[in-house]
């Protein structure tokens with residue numbers, strides 16, 4: 001178990017990680033979480049490399065501080081690595097999400113466990129189409145975004161807003177979310193969102209992911 005001020009290969013647990021380290025650890029975590037779901041108990045650095053495209057020397061270096069369970073020939077213990085990396089990424093525990101847009105994508109997200117697997121829980125779903133109000137999507141009834149957004153963000157302890165709305169709707173919505181105190185926006189639209197520095201935007205684009213895959217194919 002890593003304490004909050006414990007040393008890790010990346011400094012103390014409370015220290016800020018570089019973007020590169022955070023990105024690599026997130027990718028390891030994604031693979032490890034899936035491996036755990038599939039009942040895999042150990043994983044080698046080569047397997048992690050195959051799934052993440054990070055070279056295995058870099059992986060061994062990143063995980064060298066976790067050597068206690070990175071036994072030669074056996075590989076890393078999946079369970080231990082998941083909890084250690086979660087601790088370093090400070091993603092242990094539950095984090096609440098509000099979903100905006102109850103259309104095709106919003107419904108798919110609300111009914112799947114893609115976020116739940118990583119400790120994220122959808123606690124509210126919003127849509128501005130009056131016809132969708134009150135519809136049940138996943139485990140929730142669709143709500144309308146109203147003046148009480150800040151109150152809901154506070155009461156439900158919402159950390160992340162997931163935007164599954166048309167591109168044209170994304171910026172005005174982001175402005176409302178920033179005003180309501182949301183600190184992380186996960187944007188599925190194509191909009192290039194402008195937010196103040198204290199707010200983080202992550203834009204998910206399958207085409208960009210595909211370009212990344214293409215790069216490995218071509219090189």
Ligand SMILES: NC(=O)c1ccc[n+]([C@@H]2O[C@H](COP(=O)([O-])OP(=O)(O)OC[C@H]3O[C@@H](n4cnc5c(N)ncnc54)[C@H](O)[C@@H]3O)[C@@H](O)[C@H]2O)c1
Nearest residue numbers: 101102103104105127128129164165166167169188189204
């Ligand atoms: N990155 C990805 O993997 C990915 C995949 C599919 C779709 N998308 C994007 O996700 C978005 C949604 O796609 P979709 O297919 O679900 O569209 P959709 O039209 O089925 O659903 C959009 C929903 O957003 C609602 N909406 C519009 N303005 C809103 C606002 N201001 N507040 C709250 N709700 C609002 C609409 O009423 C509708 O229910 C689009 O921007 C699309 O390009 C991204």
